[in-house]
Each structure stands twice: as C-alpha cells, then as structure tokens.
Amino acid sequence: MSFTLATWNINSVRLREGLVARLMQEEGPDILCLQECKSPVDKMPLEGFAALGYAHVVARGQKGYNGVAILSKLPIEEVGAMDFADLGHARHIAGRLENGVVIHNFYVPAGGDVPDRAVNDKFGQKLDYLTGMRDWFRDSRPEKAILVGDLNIAPREDDVWNHKQLLKIVSHTPVEVDHLSAVMAAGGWQDVTRADIPEGQLYSWWSYRAADWDAADKGRRLDHVWATGDIATSAHSSRILRGARGWEQPSDHAPVFATFDL
Template structure:
C-alpha cells in the first residue's frame, strides 16, 4: 500500500507567489502539487523552486499572462496529456499517470465573465461548453482517476456565503450548477470536499480581493474541487482546505486543497 498526498491550488501567478508556494511545500510536504492559473509560459516557469525541494518531475502547460496549469511531483509522472476543453488553445488542462495506476487530471475551468447568458456573454457560453466537453470525456473514462482544480462553480447552496444573493452571479447560477451536476453523474464522480466536510457545513476555498476584510465579511465560495472515481474515493483517508494560506503575504484569492490516499 502506498500513501499519497496530493495538493491543488489556484495560485493566481506562480512567479508572483514564489514565497508562499515555497512555504506551503515546506510545511505541508505533498507528494504532488497541481497548480492552476500559473500565468507563465513553460520556458518562464520557476522550475527550480520545485526541483530544489525534490519536485523534479514536472508536467507543464503554460501560457503567457493568462491561464496555465502545472503538475509538480516527487514521484515519476507518465503519459502526459492535454485536453483542449476550451476548444481554442488556451492552457487549461494537464494530466498524468502516477506509478500507482492513478490517473491525475488538473483543470482550470473558465470563469465565464459577468453575465450569465451565452447570447449576451460569449465567455459564459464557452464555460458551459467547456464543462460539456468534460462531461463527454467523463462518460468514456475507464481508468481510476482523480480530477482536481478550479472548477469556477460553487454547486451547493451552502457552498457560497449567500445562496439568495448569488443566484444570478456567475459561478452559482442554476445553469452552471446543472451543468456541473451532469458532469458529476457522467462518471459517478465523488466530491471529496463534501465527503469529508458534509453539507451544510461551511467550506469555502475562495474569497475576493475586493473584500476589505475577508475574515470579517467571510463572503467565500467553494470554487475549487477534488473529485475522484468511486474506487479512488474509497481509498481517500483525509481531505483538508488550507484556509490560513489566504492570510499569508501577497496571497492568492484561492487556498490549497489536500487529499491523502492509500493506494
């Protein structure tokens, strides 16, 4: 049996957050770290930050100033792959095979703009289409898989600070929630965040930079997720949201998630 600790974090520019990324790795010591919104081309990615800490196996899919995902690992990574679920070349996915037979997929779903209407806001349509392409992929998925990342959807009423206030706000609209529900059903994905912190308990992963005091207002949303194939979910022993990272110096507006598996 192998114990694995896998972390996921929308870092909102990896080069701007080098100190806190290093601190998180030193304190938490995950075996694998998945990053979203790295905002760096592969040639500009701070690979040494990770290699110096033993994360010498790296799968990168970067893009200048926008998007970008990366998987950094202390264990070998095989069968690197990229899906263009955005269908426009944006760097929003990278996947690998771990030696234990686990497929690990790292995804950054588009935010979707401000207006929840695909006719008035093409970005919202792109987001829904992205999730639909993930759904079609999930239907044919046979490998035991863990998919992590910033899904940019808070699906449950208790996943936001105010369900009533956010019903018409992109990330919590009924059409997005329904789309994410179809994605979950397509493979029987198990939402590890709500497996270990059952609804309706408070469980947020994102707080806006616009809030003058995020701790006082606590206007959070659960936008970041870890979903597992049923067989993988049965091997999960712990899941944690590292909320204190939101208060670190020059933080991301998202915080890391960590799952522990016994494979």
C-alpha cells in the same frame, strides 16, 4: 501507496513562487496541482521547486493567462492535455503515477460577469467547456482517476456564503451547477472533499475586493478534489488551508488537500 495531494489556483506562479515554496516546506504534499500559472512552462520557476523535492513535472503553460502544472515528489508521466471548446487555452493537464492512478488538473473558465451566453461570450465558453468535459468522460469513462482544480463553480448551497443572493451570480447559477453535475455523472466522479466534510459552510476562494476578507467571510468553494468511484473510498483527511489566503500578497484561492491510500 499513500500520498497527499493539494490543489491551488496560485494566480501567477512566478509572482507567488515564494508562497508555493512555503506550502511545499510547511505542508509538504506529495503532489501539488497548480492552476492559473500565467506563464509558459519554460518560464515557470521549476528549478527552485525541484530543489524542494518536486522534481517531477507535467505542465501546460501560456503567457500571462491560464496555465496548469502538476508538481510531484513521485514519478509522474504526462498522458494528455485537452482543449475543450477549442479555446486554445492551457486549462488541462493529466499525469499518470507509477501505480496507474491518473490525475487530471483543470482550470475551468471563470465565465465573466453576466450569466447569459447571449450577451456574454465568456459565459458561453464556460458552458461549452463543461459540455466538452462531460462528453469526453462519457466516451472514455475514467478509472483509477483523480480530478482536481479550480472548476469555478460552487455547486452546493453551503458552498457559498449566501445561496439566495448568489443564484444569479456567475459560479453558483443553476445552469452552471447542472453542467458540473453532468460532468460528475458522466465520469462517475465523487466529491472527495464533501465526502470527508459533509456538513457546513466550506469555502476555498475569497474575493480581493473585500476590505477584510477574513471578517467578511463571503467565500465560495470553487476548488475541488474528485475521484472515480473505484478509488474514492481510499481518500481521507480532506481540508482547506484557509490561512494561506492571509499570507503576504496571497492568491485569492486557498489550497485544498486530500490524502489517498492506494
């Protein structure tokens, strides 16, 4: 069984329904994981996606905020949704394919603007959320699993446009990178994207604040595809669809792809 998976922080699935449809029509991933859907599930435009072949859905929604969905051409059944740090947020959904592979779709809290939990509750919530992920994967170590999503951390020096300038900027601080590394180690996860593209600057997010995001190219790799060690070597053809960041009324994130032969 071979399938291509994409993950994309869509920044409102209702506002950007047309962009999702365009990705489905032009790229045709077998599975599309969305984050920051900003909609209850019953308000998501799922009928239109089903008409494009994505009839199988597992999702958690929330009015105006958060929200995660897995849209699939392949049959998939929901196997859980965790609320780490007890935030009451729709930030995780998991589904199992017929071949037994479990897909985890995450939207990790962004963490606010100040990387200090003493003065910024949101940063503390982010660290607590990551700790919850770590503990869960440590206690129920996953097998035959894929983890994708907007993890809101760019871990490597070449995952940001300027390592030294961003060391004190939320998403690239050492404490966040350490927390993410602990999640990865606890679950035996491997970074599929960087296994395929081991060298060079690589970004999946560019701020709306830049007058010309493409020319400035001050990006960060916040969106990730991981796999457990037992299936990680089956992954290949990783890529980031940078061009989608330039579509009309775009998300500030670009889709990340990987193909698995299982």
